[in-house]
Amino acid sequence: MESSRTAAEAKFTDDAHTYRMPLPRLVLAQDVGHGPLDGAWWPRCDVLELELxxxxxxxxxxxxxxxxVMVDASQWPEAPHTVMAPGRVISVEPTEAADGAGMITVDCETVGRWMLLVVSHEEPADTAARLLAGAGQ
Structure with missing residues (x-):
């Protein structure tokens, strides 16, 4: 017996079983590249494989x-060296530098480097909102 679903219906049904992480909680500075920070990121958990x-x-x-991606090793002690993502592989380098504390650097081939303040996933929402807003100015 042939399926009575159209191609569009089949695609919708298949996608209904695929989980996608929500958009990241990210604020970018108004003048990206003109200061020490390009913005701030508030991950939902401390598992880089899920967040990156x-x-x-x-x-x-x-x-x-x-x-x-370069991450603070003290903030991400279980950081993997590689994160698989749809269509790409993300290389992760834990750093021990004191000046990298609370920071993440995302070095992209086509758009350049992003330096982001990492707001701990454990921060209360009001504190995180203030930090995100401050980094966006």
Whole structure:
């Protein structure tokens, strides 16, 4: 017996079973590249494998581009060296530098480098909102 679903219906049905992370909680500075910070990111959890794909997809829309991420090793002690994302592999480099504390650097092949303040996922919403707003100015 042949399926009675159209191609569009089949695609919708298949996509209904695919989980996608929500858009990242990210604020970019008004003058990106003109200060020490390009913005701030408030991840929902401390699992980079879950958080990085949506962040990188927003910052680097070119699916073929190479992406290297540098994270503070003290903030992400279980950071993997590679994160698989749809259409790309994200290289992760934990750093020990004191000046990288609370920061993440996303180095994208096509759009350049983003330096972001990382607001801890454990921060209360009102505190995180203030930090995000401050980084966006």
């Amino acid at each position: 794909p949506s962040l990188v997809a927003l910052l680097e829309p070119d699916w073929g581009g190479t992406v290297r």
